[in-house]
Amino acid sequence: MLIFRKPLEGIERPQMPADVVIVGGGPAGMACALRLAQLIDAHNAAHPANQLSKENIYVLEKAREIGQHCLSGALLDPRAIRELLPDFEKDAPLDAKVEKEAVYFLTEKSKFKFPVTPPFLRDHGNYVISLNRFVKWLGSKVEATGITVFTGFAGAELLFDGGRVTGVRTDDKGVDKEGHQKSNFEPGYDLNAKVVILAEGPRGSLTKQLISKFDLAKNANPQTYGVGVKELWEVPAGRIAAGEVIYTMGWPLTFREYGGAWIYGSKGDGSNNVVSLGFVTGLDYADPRLDPQRVLQEFKRHPFVAKLLEGGKMIRYGAKSMPYGGWWAIPPVAGDGWMILGDSAGFLNSARLKGIHLAIKSGMLAAETAFEVLIKDDSSAATLGEFQKKVEASWIKEELWKVRNLHQGFEHGMYAGMFHTALQMITGGRGVRNRYPAKAGYENMRKLTELPANGGAEAHLLGPAKGDGKLTFDKLTDLYHSGTKHEEDQPAHLVIHDTDICNTRCVKEFGSPCQNFCPANVYEMVDDASQPNGKRISLNPSNCVHCKTCDIADPYQIITWLPPEGGGGPNYDGM
Numbered sequence: 001m002l003i004f005r006k007p008l009e010g011i012e013r014p015q016m017p018a019d020v021v022i023v024g025g026g027p028a029g030m031a032c033a034l035r036l037a038q039l040i041d042a043h044n045a046a047h048p049a050n051q052l053s054k055e056n057i058y059v060l061e062k063a064r065e066i067g068q069h070c071l072s073g074a075l076l077d078p079r080a081i082r083e084l085l086p087d088f089e090k091d092a093p094l095d096a097k098v099e100k101e102a103v104y105f106l107t108e109k110s111k112f113k114f115p116v117t118p119p120f121l122r123d124h125g126n127y128v129i130s131l132n133r134f135v136k137w138l139g140s141k142v143e144a145t146g147i148t149v150f151t152g153f154a155g156a157e158l159l160f161d162g163g164r165v166t167g168v169r170t171d172d173k174g175v176d177k178e179g180h181q182k183s184n185f186e187p188g189y190d191l192n193a194k195v196v197i198l199a200e201g202p203r204g205s206l207t208k209q210l211i212s213k214f215d216l217a218k219n220a221n222p223q224t225y226g227v228g229v230k231e232l233w234e235v236p237a238g239r240i241a242a243g244e245v246i247y248t249m250g251w252p253l254t255f256r257e258y259g260g261a262w263i264y265g266s267k268g269d270g271s272n273n274v275v276s277l278g279f280v281t282g283l284d285y286a287d288p289r290l291d292p293q294r295v296l297q298e299f300k301r302h303p304f305v306a307k308l309l310e311g312g313k314m315i316r317y318g319a320k321s322m323p324y325g326g327w328w329a330i331p332p333v334a335g336d337g338w339m340i341l342g343d344s345a346g347f348l349n350s351a352r353l354k355g356i357h358l359a360i361k362s363g364m365l366a367a368e369t370a371f372e373v374l375i376k377d378d379s380s381a382a383t384l385g386e387f388q389k390k391v392e393a394s395w396i397k398e399e400l401w402k403v404r405n406l407h408q409g410f411e412h413g414m415y416a417g418m419f420h421t422a423l424q425m426i427t428g429g430r431g432v433r434n435r436y437p438a439k440a441g442y443e444n445m446r447k448l449t450e451l452p453a454n455g456g457a458e459a460h461l462l463g464p465a466k467g468d469g470k471l472t473f474d475k476l477t478d479l480y481h482s483g484t485k486h487e488e489d490q491p492a493h494l495v496i497h498d499t500d501i502c503n504t505r506c507v508k509e510f511g512s513p514c515q516n517f518c519p520a521n522v523y524e525m526v527d528d529a530s531q532p533n534g535k536r537i538s539l540n541p542s543n544c545v546h547c548k549t550c551d552i553a554d555p556y557q558i559i560t561w562l563p564p565e566g567g568g569g570p571n572y573d574g575m
């Protein structure tokens with residue numbers, strides 16, 4: 001029987017007072033902590049008699065080390081980091097400056113280069129980075145200010161007092177598969193905070209709890225997502241220059257799916273170049289048999305990509321979701337005792353495939369608001385509401401407003417999407433109306449009876465990739481390269497609210513799409529003669545790379561991703 005993770009009840013937990021707790025040490029959370037430290041230092045220098053302390057400001061990060069769960073493309077638009085650290089170029093880990101970019105439309109065997117790079121994909125002035133290394137660097141600056149970063153600690157639950165967020169409970173450690181305390185049991189802490197800042201990245205688990213408790217998304221479009229499946233390769237020197245950027249549209253997707261690929265050239269050791277490549281598949285496709293990890297494998301088989309990778313070696317793998325919904329899908333970002341930042345709020349420009357700069361900027365604005373809280377000793381909704389106003393008055397809104405309807409324009413396929421994009425570009429993002437509606441991606445998934453049995457035009461994207469072991473890989477081989485590790489003896493952190501639906505309905509109606517959309521082979525339908533369809537859901541939670549796709553794409557919405565015991569997860573060195 002599957003036992004799912006939940007905070008233990010009826011135990012005494014250590015209580016810890018805190019001024020500010022930031023949940024998530026990615027670019028948003030770290031930028032927030034660093035800006036807050038800068039403001040406090042400036043205040044203390046100017047007011048020797050009225051000092052503020054940084055002692056009770058904490059960042060919680062579920063990864064064992066700073067940056068280990070951070071995966072991105074990544075190209076850095078330096079706008080925000082330049083505001084935060086004007087001299088960042090001196091010591092930030094920047095791999096290369098973008099010198100050359102190109103956009104291609106791929107068919108199965110050919111490629112067509114766009115004569116002009118669309119304005120939103122022009123990357124001159126941006127940097128190729130590894131987000132993992134960049135966040136490590138940013139995190140070291142935070143630690144140097146005296147702010148404590150608790151690595152290996154996940155925010156497991158929000159604490160409330162009526163309509164107010166009053167703190168965060170961290171994960172219980174040392175709980176076995178059956179939910180019993182082991183000899184190394186340590187209860188999670190209750191961090192009772194004036195302000196809780198959620199910077200958990202896409203589909204944050206505490207953010208989800210908050211949005212649902214206060215029905216925050218009621219006036220927003222449903223958030224929509226893509227999942228990016230990424231591999232890092234070493235290729236012989238000369239194949240691609242460090243700082244060369246390639247985007248592709250089209251193959252292997254058909255005109256019905258939304259998505260595309262990136263290829264970024266980075267530095268190697270002289271004899272080789274490192275290439276970051278990946279494919280983002282919109283999580284609003286129709287065929288439940290589609291497998292985003294397979295989409296990446298098919299993409300690599302295209303002659304253009306295969307030639308680039310020939311003789312090279314895949315060195316890392318990972319996957320992560322990203323919020324596509326744009327401005328209209330952003331819920332209120334501040335309230336009584338709380339603020340939401342970065343991808344957790346939905347600050348991502350999907351036209352540019354960029355969110356790092358928006359995450360950093362939102363962290364900086366939240367820090368300015370948190371500083372006011374500390375100065376006034378007032379964390380009411382009125383004081384924290386200033387964050388909402390700051391976002392709306394900043395370049396975050398200016399940038400996202402221009403692409404506010406972009407993804408919705410593609411809801412009826414690529415041709416309609418291209419028409420709407422062109423119209424939106426000449427009307428400042430408006431298109432045919434100011435606010436295009438949207439529906440949640442999982443609502444587009446069709447039942448097997450409504451789809452061609454042989455897969456039709458999508459046949460090459462369906463089911464698991466076999467892999468040739470050189471250019472293409474099956475999921476387990478890829479997964480091995482993600483360095484994922486968890487404590488094995490713990491309850492499953494993928495909470496399925498009704499496994500009967502998996503065993504009776506989903507297996508027949510959708511063919512158990514969790515087996516396909518999960519890029520880490522966590523979900524398996526195993527033989528079980530006692531079940532009506534002869535199959536039962538089984539989980540391999542230790543494989544989970546924390547991409548959140550299952551929480552997003554499950555057609556019945558019965559899966560909740562909760563943080564596993566802190567410290568477990570992928571090891572995204574260099575990603």
Ligand SMILES: Cc1cc2nc3c(=O)[nH]c(=O)nc-3n(C[C@H](O)[C@H](O)[C@H](O)COP(=O)(O)OP(=O)(O)OC[C@H]3O[C@@H](n4cnc5c(N)ncnc54)[C@H](O)[C@@H]3O)c2cc1C
Nearest residue numbers: 024026027028062072073074075155201228342343355356
């Ligand atoms: C495949 C892909 C390619 C991308 N390419 C680019 C690009 O080229 N350029 C660009 O600008 N943007 C890119 N983005 C987007 C960019 O990576 C994100 O917008 C950015 O990382 C968001 O930062 P964040 O701090 O909000 O979240 P994240 O980077 O996701 O960081 C969140 C952190 O919070 C931690 N965390 C989560 N939940 C908890 C919890 N409950 N308790 C404790 N810790 C928790 C996580 O472990 C993680 O360290 C890409 C995204 C993807 C997925």
Ligand code: SF4
Nearest residue numbers: 518544545547548550
């Ligand atoms: S179990 Fe869910 S979150 Fe974990 S890797 Fe699979 S799809 Fe991603």
